[in-house]
Each structure stands twice: as structure tokens, then as C-alpha cells.
Amino acid sequence: MGADHAYQRLANRLISELTGGLWRNGDPLPSENALATAYAVSRRTVRQALELLQREGFVSKGQGRSTVYRERAIGRSSEKLVDFPTAAREAGFRPSTRLLSTARRQACLSAAHALNLPLGSEVFEIRRVRLLEGRPVVHQTSLLPAALAGRLDVAKLADTSLYTMLRTALAGEIFLAREHVSLLTASAEEAEALSIPQASPLLRVQRVVVDKDGTPVEYSNSALQDSFFRF
Template identity: 50%
Template sequence: MTRTPPVYRRLAQRLAAELRTGLWRRGDALPPENELARGYGVSRRTVRHALALMQSDGLIDKGQGRNARYCARVIESQGRNLDDFPTAARQVGMTPATRVLGVTGRRSGLAESRALALPVGTTVTEIERLRLLDGRAVVRQSSVLPQWVADTLPVDRLMRDSLYDLIRRATGSTLRIGTQHYSAVAAAPGPASDLGLEPGASLLRLCRLVVDDRGRPVEYSDSLVRDGYFRFDD
């Protein structure tokens, strides 16, 4: 028989979900405890227990005599800015790491052929990686490169250097986002295992095309992103 979680734990889960809607920024103050108690129909004691749990999870900071503040460390991506994952992570106090799952040559399928402006079946290179924050896998990413880009890259440096930095240095180009598309998906068993989740868990899917300063496609990526670590603003 499944036990129902205590009221304070359910309240903490609900508050955490609402704080992660994108409406809150780091440092924003939450309403006072008595307002939360009235609004959610619980006692102040329950609110205090919920806030204490959220503080232990690193989601809020609650000092003596002041309202709790949202303090989750979230990487923010603004519009079409091409963010460097390691730099963005360090800016919010997190330790980034990359685990390369594989680098393979294969024939392009329909999606990457359209994105990279190649005939279907053209030889491309796929780089599959896990992106980690503070030791936890938060993104599973597949990057497909046209062969003229892949042939210039020192693959052995992918675990410690930014892919975009490597492309910039190798091609002498500046890079920008061409197109990107977001959708909600359920985690398939393989990606779920890589990200430490149960199959069927909700993920954000981000498909992005990156082009150089001449408008040439240099990378098409398909990323599965865990909830709670990133904020994407148009």
C-alpha cells in the first residue's frame, strides 16, 4: 500500500514546481509565511517545515527574520545568445563536466539533412555527450556536424573544451543560433538511464541549428534537458 506523503512535503513539492515556472529569478523574495499558510490552506507550522525542506534542497535561502528567497542555481539562456555551457555553469557557482558517450561517422537522416542543407545519406559525424552539473547528468546531447567541420576538430579535447570554442578556433568563424525549437517529451529508457530518471519522466527537448558568420550550418544538436537546471527566455 502506497503511503501518502506528509502535508508539508506535498506543499514543498508544489511550491518547488511553481518556483520553477520561469517567473522567479534568483534572489526574488517569497511571500511571508502567514500569506503562504492562508493561500494554501495549511498551518504556519506546515509552511515552516516545507520551507525547511526546500532550503535543505538548495532551492531557497531563509535567514532569521526575513522572507525566504529563491536561490536555485539555474543557467539562464537569453533569446538567440549562443551560450557556452562551462562558462555559464561557473557563473552561477556550479561545476560543469562533460562525458563523451561516442563519436561516430554515419549517414545523415531526414532532420539533420534538412538542418545542415545536405542530401539525405551524406556522411556526417555525430558526437553524443552527457553534460553534468555538480556531478549530476542534466543534459543528454547529440551534435551532428557536417564533415568539413568535423575533420578540423581535435576530438580528444571534447571532454574539457567547449565544442563551440573548438569550432571557432578551427574555422576562424563567429557562431550564432540559426533556429531552435522546444518541445516536451517523455524520457525513453536509454536517455532516462543516462540522466538518472525513470522511463517516461518529463524532459525538455531542444533542437538547435548553429551557423557561422557566413550563414553556413556548422552543427545541428538534439538535446534532452532535465527540469530545474535551465531557464530559456525568448
Template identity: 90%
Template sequence: MGADHAYQRLASRLIRELTGGLWRNGDPLPSEHALASAYAVSRRTVRQALELLQREGFVSKGQGRSTVYRERAIGRSGEKLVDFPTAAREAGFRPSTRLISTGHVEAGLSIAHALCVPLGSEVFEIRRVRLLEGRPVVHQTSLLPARLAGKLDVATLADTSLYTMLRAALGGEIFLAREHVSLLSASEEEAAALSIPKASPLLRVQRVVVDGEGRAVEYSNSALQDSFFRF
């Protein structure tokens, strides 16, 4: 990457620092002069980097000429099960979804365990990329019991929440039964879907969703770019 992209490199470094969990909404950043000195770049590079961060919603102008951190991250919903579009809009983002594929697959060990179905039985798979402000940030695979596949309007999955579809299909509420968060390196497929280098660090979030009788209705396996999420 040439010198003309120095501000993009600096912006990436600043995003990693600002989204590391210690910064709170409204915390002031150091001055342009201090940032330029600390990162050994010109003030023009700092200014360009801060403009990029402001366009992406990570910072805003505070009182006077100061730049402050603007927390925009999707957090855990606790006991309440909130779909991605709703959580994204509540955090101030413009969400969208790109549907990759749908179809029936055989349940492997983890899928069979999560959905409480026999190993090798047929389940319905939905693969999507979730975007914020047009930027791909989540590669998501959802697996459902085969019996539910015919009750879903899969053609509208790019525009309609899967949770909304499940509630309608089941005629009742659904609940988060289990959630596991871990670290992973992006696979070739995940890297391509998220437009990042292979083996980039990501968060893996695995969820099991159940109906009112405690029966598993969805197992999701999501790879997330952590700068947009809080866990």
C-alpha cells in the same frame, strides 16, 4: 524507499515547486514548522531536506533564521550564442563534460534537413553528458557536416567548448539560427546517462547553429533536466 529517505523525497518535492518558474531570487520559504505541517513530516525531516537544498544551491540563509530561494538556473542566451560551460559558470555552477562517443553516421531526415545535406549522407556525431556540480543534467547529441570533423580536436571535447572549436575551425563567429523547445519522456539511453528513471519528464532543446554566411555548422539535440534551466 524507506523512511530514512523521507527528507530526500521532500527535497525533491520542494525543488519541483521552487523551480516551477514563480519563485524569484531571495523569496523567503515558509518556516520549518509550516513546512512540516503542510507536508506531514517531522521538523527534523524538513531541516534535513533544507540542508540538502542548501548544499545543492537551491536555498540559502537570509536575514535571521529565514531560508530564502536562491535562483541558480541556466537561461536562454538570446541572440548571443553562449557555450554550456560559460553559461553554467555564470549561473554559479561548476560544470563538467563526459564524452560518450564520436564518429560518422548517416544523416536521417531531421538531421539532413537541419544541416542542409543530402539524406543518407555522412555527418559527424558527438554524444556527451553535461554535468553540474558532478550531477548529470544534459544528454546531448551534436551533428556536424562531415567536412568539419577533421578540423576538430575531438580528444579534447571533454575539456574544450565545441563552439570555441568551431569558431577556430571556421575563422569567424557562429550564430544561433533556430531553437525549438519541447517536452519528452526520457528514453532508456537518456535515463541511464542522467541516472533517472526511464520515461522521466525532460526538456528537449533542438538547435541549429550557422556560420557568418548562414551555412549550418551544427545541429544539437539535447535532453535536459528542467530544474536547472529556464526557457
């Protein structure tokens, strides 16, 4: 990477430190001179990096033209089950989805237990990467009962929320029945999908979503870059 990309490298480093630390919304950043000295770059590089962070919404100009941190993170709703695109837009991000694959499979032990199905039952697997501002941040695998998946237009999953499809197919609301959050290191597949080094730290979020009668309709297993989420 040439010298003209030094500001991008600095921007990535600043994003990592800002989102991974104990910064609060409105906290001021050090001056451009202080940042240039600390990171051994020119003030022009610092200014370009800060302009990039401002365009992406991580910082803004505060009183006296100082640069301040703007928290942007997706949190959990304690009320209605919110899909990823809606939660992302509410946090000020531009979301998108990359559909990796869809396939019919036999339910393994975990999937059969989560979906309350006999072991070996046919399930429908959906693998996606979720992006914020074009940056891959979630590698997600969703498993649905095969009969229910047959009622969905899965070809539109890159542009339409799965939760929206489920509500339409079920003619009713869906609910979060169980959720488990844990730490993990990125597998080779997850690292490639998220453009990060293998064994990078990630959050694992496993969910079971049910219909109004309490019947499981989705079991999801997601690997998240935690700097973009608050749990």
C-alpha cells in the same frame, strides 16, 4: 535507502517543488516546524535538507534567519551564442560534461535537412551528458559535417566547449540560425543517461548553428530537465 538518507529524499523533493513551481527569487520558505509537519519528518531532517539545498545554492538565509528561495536557472542569451559551461557558471552552477560516444554516420533525413547536406552524406555524431553540480540534466546529440569534425580535437570534448572548438577551427564567430523547443517524454536511453524514470517529462531543444557565411556547422538535439532552464 536507510533512515539516515531521509534528508536527501526531502531535499530532492523540495528541489523539485521549488524549481518546478512559480517561486520567485527571494520568496520565503515555510518555517522548519511547518516543513517538518507537512512532510512528516523531524526538524533535524528538515534542517539537514535545507543545509544541503543551501550548499547547492537553491536557498539562502534571509532577514531574520528565514530561509528564502534563490533562483538558479540557465536562460538563453539574446546576443552572443553562449556554450553550456559558460551559461551554467553565469547561473551559479558548477558544470561538467560526460562524453558518451563519437562516431561517423550517414545523415538521416532530419540531419541532412538541418545541415544542408545530401541525404546519406557522412556526418560526425557526438553524444554527451551535461551535468550541474554532478547531477545529469541534459542528454545531447550533436551532428557536424564530417569534413569539419576532422579539424576538431574531439578527444577533449569532455573538457572543452564544442563552440570554442568550432570558433577556433573556423577562425570566426558562429551564430544560432534556428531553434525549436518542444515537450517530450524521456526515452529509455535518455532516462538512463539522466538517472530519471522512463517517460519523465523533458524539454526538447533542437538547434542549427551556422558560420559567418550562413553555412550550417552543427545540428544539436538535446533533452533537458526543464527545472534547471528558463526559455
